Amino acid sequence: MTTAANWSIEGKNHERNFKSIMFLGLLWLSLFVAFLFLIILLVTTAMNGMGRYDIRLFTDYNNTTPADAGARAAILGSLFVVTVTAFMAIPIGIAAAVYLEEFADRTKWYNKLIELNIQNLAAVPAILYGMLTLGILTLLGLKNKNVVIGGSLALALLILPVVILTTREALRAVPQEIRDGSLALGATEVQTVTKQTLPAAIPGIATGTILAVSRAIGEAAPLLLLGALVFITYDPNGLFAGFTTMPIQIFSWTSAAQDEFKQLAAATSMLLLVILLSMNGVAIFIRNKFAKRW
Amino acid sequence: MPRFNLKVAAVVIPAALLLAACGGTNSGDGASSAPTASSSEIRIDGSSTVAPLAAAAGELFKAENASVNVSVGTSGTGGGFKKFCAGETDISNASRPIKDEEAAECAAAGIEFTEIVVANDALTIVVNKENDWATCLTVDELKKMWEPAAEGTVTSWSQIRAGFPDVPLDLYGAGTDSGTFDYFTKAINGEEGASRTDYNPTEDDNVTVQGVEGAKGALGYFGLSYFEENMDKLTAVEVDGGTGCVAPSIETAQAGTYAPLSRPLFIYVNKASAARAEVLAFAEYFVANDDAITSKALFVPLSADQKTTAQTAVAGLK
Incomplete structure (x- = not known):
């Protein structure tokens, strides 16, 4: 905005002036169109869910009678699966990032290979992780693929590259002087990483991992492949229990015949949106509150 | 980026991997004990047409047997039989009778089953x-x-x-x-x-x-x-x-006059699974309360003849 304004004041070249204002206008138009559709989508979904924003959405299990149906199993399933996912992906992801950023010799061919692969894995379609997990579970001889540990494994594989990449970014942002200073004072490499580099990078790591985990919450494709599209009326009660999650419940309700189920699907979509927005809010809060400026 | 001692890396990284591997081993142990842990779960999969019926049966059944969990998947009749014949499910929903090659697949895997007609449908x-x-x-x-x-x-x-x-x-x-x-x-x-x-x-x-x-x-x-x-x-x-x-209507489907598009809907029960009390109880419940279940799920109930056949089939599971 300010740049365009400056140009118009200088006004040396009318044609250039006109072009830049046109370009700016186009950019604003694009933003407006994208935003408009988002608002329309949000408002219609919110309206469609009207009448089902009640406590029974949280307390009732799915039911073939829409008036008695709720998303309890799906909400608990989502929370459980994502918690297990976080426990699997975050420690491994951070450890891998610390190795690659702080210890790995980048001239070695195997480190280059790992690096290239992680970059590529971050762009792999989610459904492929579902297929991979299905293969792993079959190899392990697990009969029921639609179990919490299976879903978590698929989602953990999905977000692992993201966790690694964001953690590396955060580590890279820690100034070299901090490491040098720590080493100069006689700390070992491990002490430097655990006492200086990692703590300094924690705000960045936390932001990245929260965003990665919120991606896992919204994901349905890899879980569908594991057969998570099931009618379930109980809480997920163990790592090997069957489960369903909110995106899958929404998917299943939208294909039901009764309009009341579509209403439920809309209400659950809004709930999922609220969860995702609050997770992103927490991520932004952590970044603003704790991020250090060097 | 300092050139860190590779020895340190050699300690830290395997340690991290070991931790991960331990997690893996634990889940492996869990896998072997899983069947007993989830024994009070009845796994149903198959036709998406029959799914609402099986789900309604599951709800009514659970109201009386709170400890039994019923899950109903919708892989389609063909997909459901694939899982059924691999021993992954206890009951398979079907909107057509099992095909010969599917039955052969089950036989090859040593899976014996009983066919029960549970409702009618008018396409x-x-x-x-x-x-x-x-x-x-x-x-x-x-x-x-x-x-x-x-x-x-x-x-x-x-x-x-x-x-x-x-x-x-x-x-x-x-x-x-x-x-x-x-x-x-x-x-x-x-x-x-x-x-x-x-x-x-x-x-x-x-x-x-x-x-x-x-x-x-x-x-x-x-x-x-x-x-x-x-x-x-x-x-x-x-x-x-x-x-x-x-x-098409409930009456014409039940009477069979809505021909040729009225059809029976099936569940197939794995006989080995029926040895488990809750699976047998569920199958018995399904047939005994067929009217309540079909009316809840808006399906066409069984005729008197079909009911007798279904009761005989369930009795054979014991």
């Missing part, structure tokens, strides 16, 4: 509300629309019957993995799986509802209960199977 032909010409179609006319030879050539209603208007024919049908597709092609085209391919295939009946609602010349088919939920949007066509025009 309902639906057209757009604005369609005022097709109130009754004969099986031959339906075949003219759907047979493989119609592909690319039969594109207008005027080709179906002299006197029908020249409105483009827009067809919606079941996807090839569904029992509904198998049943429809067998009943109308005479051969299972034989169908023109230039129609809109979908496993999601809502797509058919929306498609038929949106085009004047559209025609589609799905289960009766789905039509009953969408009566305000679509019109059902009467079908003439050679004995006059019959409208």
Whole structure:
């Protein structure tokens, strides 16, 4: 905005002036169109869910009678699966990032290979992780693929590259002087990483991992492949229990015949949106509150 | 980036991997003990047509047996049998009888099963509300629309019957993995799986509802209960199977006069699973309370004869 304004004041070249204002206008138009559709989508979904924003959405299990149906199993399933996912992906992801950023010799061919692969894995379609997990579970001889540990494994594989990449970014942002200073004072490499580099990078790591985990919450494709599209009326009660999650419940309700189920699907979509927005809010809060400026 | 001592890395990284591996080992142990842990769970999968019925049965059953968890998947009849014959499920829902090759697959895996008819369904032909010409179609006319030879050539209603208007024919049908597709092609085209391919295939009946609602010349088919939920949007066509025009309804489906599109719906129970008290109890409950279950799920209940057959089948599970 300010740049365009400056140009118009200088006004040396009318044609250039006109072009830049046109370009700016186009950019604003694009933003407006994208935003408009988002608002329309949000408002219609919110309206469609009207009448089902009640406590029974949280307390009732799915039911073939829409008036008695709720998303309890799906909400608990989502929370459980994502918690297990976080426990699997975050420690491994951070450890891998610390190795690659702080210890790995980048001239070695195997480190280059790992690096290239992680970059590529971050762009792999989610459904492929579902297929991979299905293969792993079959190899392990697990009969029921639609179990919490299976879903978590698929989602953990999905977000692992993201966790690694964001953690590396955060580590890279820690100034070299901090490491040098720590080493100069006689700390070992491990002490430097655990006492200086990692703590300094924690705000960045936390932001990245929260965003990665919120991606896992919204994901349905890899879980569908594991057969998570099931009618379930109980809480997920163990790592090997069957489960369903909110995106899958929404998917299943939208294909039901009764309009009341579509209403439920809309209400659950809004709930999922609220969860995702609050997770992103927490991520932004952590970044603003704790991020250090060097 | 300092050149850190590789020895440090050599300690830290395997340690991290070891931790991860420990986690893996634990889950491995869990896997072996899983069957006992989830023994109070009844796993059902298969036809998406039958799923609401099985889910309704599960709900009513759970109301009396709170400790038993029932999960109902919707992999389609064919997909359900694949899982069933791999021993992954206790009960398989089917909207058609098991095929010989599927039965052979089960036999090869040592899976014995019992077939139980649990409800009836009337495959309902639906057209757009604005369609005022097709109130009754004969099986031959339906075949003219759907047979493989119609592909690319039969594109207008005027080709179906002299006197029908020249409105483009827009067809919606079941996807090839569904029992509904198998049943429809067998009943109308005479051969299972034989169908023109230039129609809109979908496993999601809502797509058919929306498609038929949106085009004047559209025609589609799905289960009766789905039509009953969408009566305000679509019109059902009467079908003439050679004995006059019959409208799809609970009565005509049960009596079998809505021919050839009324069909029985099945569950297949794994005999080894039925050794578990809760699976046997569920099968018994399903048949004993069939009227309550079918009315909850809006399906066509069993006739008196079918009920007797089902009771005999369940008694054989013990």
